[in-house]
Amino acid sequence: MQQQDWSHLGARSRRVRSRSELKHLINLCLGWNNFIGHLPNQFGDFKHLEALSLESNLISGPIPTTVGQLSSLRYLILYGNNLSGNIPESIGQLSNLTDLDFRNNRLDGVVSELHLANLTTLTFFALSLNKLVINVSASWVPPFQLEYIYLSNGKVGPEFPNWLRTQRNIVSLHMSNGGIAGEIPHWLPDVLNNTKGLDLSSNMLRGNLFQIVGKKTPRLLQLSLSGNNLSGDxxxxxxxxxxxxxxxxxxxxxxxxxxxxxxxxxxxxxxxxxxxxxxxxxxxxxxxxxxxxxxxxxxxxxxxxxxxxxxxxxxxxxxxxxxxxxxxxxxxxxxxxxxxxxxxxxxxxxxxxxxxxxxxxxxxxxxxxxxxxxxxxxxxxxxxxxxxxxxxxxxxxxxxxxxxxxxxxxxxxxxxxxxxxxxxxxxxxxxxxxxxxxxxxxxxxxxxxxxxxxxxxxxGKIPLDIGNLRYLESLDLSNNKLLGEIPRSISNLYFLSRLDLSFNNLSGPIPSGNQLSTLDDQSVYRGNHALCGAPLLKVCSRDEHNEGDSEGDYVVNWFYLGLGSGFAVALMGLCGILHVNRSWRIYYFQMVDRTIEKLSIGRMITML
The missing domain is CATH 3.80.10.10 (Ribonuclease Inhibitor)
Structure with missing residues (x-):
């Protein structure tokens, strides 16, 4: 007999043995890799398999019905994948199964008594974080004694599951957000004598807290009962x-x-x-x-x-x-x-x-x-x-x-x-x-x-570099005594979806562009009587425009001033050289004359 634990393979490659050899596997552990695709239908060939662990991969599609033919299987761990569809009823034939973990998939449909009919050795039962509905009769007596129960984020209610009253070995019970409503059953403390972890949060349970926990639950380490309607001192x-x-x-x-x-x-x-x-x-x-x-x-x-x-x-x-x-x-x-x-x-x-x-x-x-x-x-x-x-x-x-x-x-x-x-x-x-x-x-x-x-x-003023807060989604400076202009850098807040600068003493034109163009509600700026420009109806005067653009104009003016100064210096340098060097001066004017002559001839040709 053979065992293979290939958990956490990552990107490493490994040559898989032939199917005839794999048929004799006892344990197959391939968790925490990036495996994709569907589960094969040939599971029935692995008669000796006792542990199938494929947790935390990217496996999709349904759980094949042939899984029910793995008569020696004790551990079936498929949590943390993208499995979908119904759980096959053939699962209920795995009489040697102790651990069933289908948490955190996309499974749906109904889990009935047939799915659990012959699971006589089951102790670990986990179906949380799916879209499953647990539907068994109130008189059903399960064939197992569970220790770990994880049924959160599915539909367990509306009544508190009556089948739990037969369980006497519960260590952890998790039924958060299970759609359970109504009064706390009187028998619940009797099944929690050995319980260390209890999570019944986000349901609609009514009654006194001490109907759940108290002297009969001395082993509790972790307790979550939030989001119910429990009372008590x-x-x-x-x-x-x-x-x-x-x-x-x-x-x-x-x-x-x-x-x-x-x-x-x-x-x-x-x-x-x-x-x-x-x-x-x-x-x-x-x-x-x-x-x-x-x-x-x-x-x-x-x-x-x-x-x-x-x-x-x-x-x-x-x-x-x-x-x-x-x-x-x-x-x-x-x-x-x-x-x-x-x-x-x-x-x-x-x-x-x-x-x-x-x-x-x-x-x-x-x-x-x-x-x-x-x-x-x-x-x-x-x-x-x-x-x-x-x-x-x-x-x-x-x-x-x-x-x-x-x-x-x-x-x-x-x-x-x-x-x-x-x-x-x-x-x-x-x-x-x-x-x-x-x-x-x-x-x-x-x-x-x-x-x-x-x-x-x-x-005082809004900081000029307010635009540095580039991840800002909501900015509210309203109802203060801020004055001066709104910094132009505020238009750099590309994630901004809510802005309120109302009821201050701000003045000048409202910046525009980028994300600010989507914040076009006048209420953003109301109560600032000296503000002007869109989205407000008050039009900015020419002076206000010039003042508001002073920061940009400052850069532009310096650009053109530098450009003009550079041109003037270059021209003066050229004239100085031509004045001092006689041979260069003669050659320069001869070149100008030839250029003018060529342009004149070209113009005459185009006119013919």
């Missing part, structure tokens, strides 16, 4: 779960004030409790969680001052405290934050200069507070936003490879970013009482896609 939630390292309960109806038990979870590195009904002051117990990398408490009713101890969480990379009732000054965070969202609170005072030490910062929002003072010029030190900066590592959970979800106000609308948050570069300081000028150094942050400084008290 989570003040002492972690008192009975002392092994958690990942927790996402966001987007529910949970309430309470976090108790000291939360500070005892030394393994927790990810907490997302946003969009609930928590209240009271900031839970200082969270400052004891020294491994914390992600903390989301947004959109609750938390109040009071954010404690200074939060600056001691040295591994914290994402902090979202937005949409609460926090007051006082912003703590002097000297961290390597990637995301800092403190918008829609009641923070006062200056923007702390210590924020400038966050060189890895990609997203900063202090919008809708009561901040005063100026924009720190040292914001130019956000080196992650410089040109040619490389993407660093980004916080993600270890078990689902998903990212922190955050609602971002950009381009005048609210958008939820999840996996794409790591590619967003944004600064939003809008709706405060910031004064002074826009720091010139901000234009060094070339990677910026969104810059919102609107509704402040900023004065």
């Amino acid at each position: 989570i003040s002492n939630f972690t008192c009975m779960l002392d092994r958690l390292d990942y927790l996402d309960l966001s987007k529910n109806q949970l309430s309470g004030r976090l108790s000291p038990c939360w500070g005892l979870q030394s393994l927790l590195h990810w907490i997302s409790l946003g969009d609930n009904k928590l209240n009271g002051p900031f839970p200082v117990y969270l400052c004891e969680l020294k491994k914390l990398r992600v903390l989301g408490l947004h959109k609750n009713g938390l109040n009071g001052v954010v404690p200074y101890c939060l600056t001691g969480l040295y591994f914290l990379e994402i902090l979202d405290l937005s949409d609460n009732l926090f007051t006082g000054r912003i703590p002097p965070f000297i961290k390597d934050f990637k995301v800092l969202n403190l918008e829609r609170n009641y923070f006062t005072g200056d923007i702390p200069l210590q924020l400038c030490y966050n060189s890895n910062l990609q997203y900063l929002s202090l919008a809708h507070n009561n901040l005063s003072g100026g924009i720190p010029p040292c914001f130019r030190e956000f080196s992650q936003m410089w040109a040619n900066s490389s993407f660093g590592s980004y916080p993600m959970d270890d078990w689902r490879r998903l990212f922190f979800a955050m609602v971002v106000n950009i381009k005048g609308i609210s958008l939820e970013f999840t996996t794409s948050l790591q590619y967003l570069f944004s600064i939003d300081l809008s709706s405060n009482a910031l004064e002074g000028q826009i720091p010139e150094g901000l234009t060094r942050l070339v990677q910026l896609q969104n810059l919102n400084l609107s509704r402040n008290k900023l004065i």
Whole structure:
């Protein structure tokens, strides 16, 4: 018997043995290559094959029905391809199969009891990230005892799968976005005694949180129940779960004030409790969680001052405290934050200069507070936003490879970013009482896609090199006291799809050309009574045109001035030489006479 593991071949070539030899294979592992094409129909010839692993390739087309003839097969791993069509019912005849993994393909159709009829040894069942519908009767009793179940992003509901009540060995259960609605079944905690990872997020489950987790689920390490309609007081939630390292309960109806038990979870590195009904002051117990990398408490009713101890969480990379009732000054965070969202609170005072030490910062929002003072010029030190900066590592959970979800106000609308948050570069300081000028150094942050400084008290001119922000998609400087002309370089913002300069004291002609020609709504410039030119109806006077074109005319005038001066110097040089050198002077005038004679003869010929 033979084994072949050709995973990660890459571009290397390898001579494949004859089919007669391959018939005796036990293991065939060809994962993580760039194989294309369809799966062959001759699988029935490989009677001894126990493991077929073709994960993470570019294989397309259907799964052949002959796969069901591999009677010795134990591992069938096809995740991460472009497979399409229905899963053949012959799969249900693989009685020795322990691991079935079809995740992340384009499979569709219905998975029925026939697909699972004789899978008596199955322990790993993964169909996530397809368009499959699991359709079995409520009275069906499966022939297996599963340990790992991955059915996310398919249709499992609308009822909670009743067949799960027969399972007693579940280690991981993932049914996120499965279309499951209704009340939590009373038997669910009984099947989660051995469960370490539970993901029922983005469904429509109703009921109390403690109908799912509690004393009967002591082994939980990772828990995600976000995006449901769960209720309950989570003040002492972690008192009975002392092994958690990942927790996402966001987007529910949970309430309470976090108790000291939360500070005892030394393994927790990810907490997302946003969009609930928590209240009271900031839970200082969270400052004891020294491994914390992600903390989301947004959109609750938390109040009071954010404690200074939060600056001691040295591994914290994402902090979202937005949409609460926090007051006082912003703590002097000297961290390597990637995301800092403190918008829609009641923070006062200056923007702390210590924020400038966050060189890895990609997203900063202090919008809708009561901040005063100026924009720190040292914001130019956000080196992650410089040109040619490389993407660093980004916080993600270890078990689902998903990212922190955050609602971002950009381009005048609210958008939820999840996996794409790591590619967003944004600064939003809008709706405060910031004064002074826009720091010139901000234009060094070339990677910026969104810059919102609107509704402040900023004065001075728009930086002349604003066009350096070449990736900018949204620019809002409205409702300030900016004056002077709109820099012509703003027309170099080729990705700009939203611009608002309204209600300032800007003057002169509006630049035109390139991307600005698509931003032809008068509301972009309204409230600037000294502006003129399209798209406004006010026509620029001749002086305004000349003044507006002064920058371009300056270059053009110098060009022609140089051209004229050069011609004059050359002419004077020629005349000087002819005046001094007699032989050259005679030869020059003889050449001129011959040229005139030839032109005269040519003209006479054309007239005949």
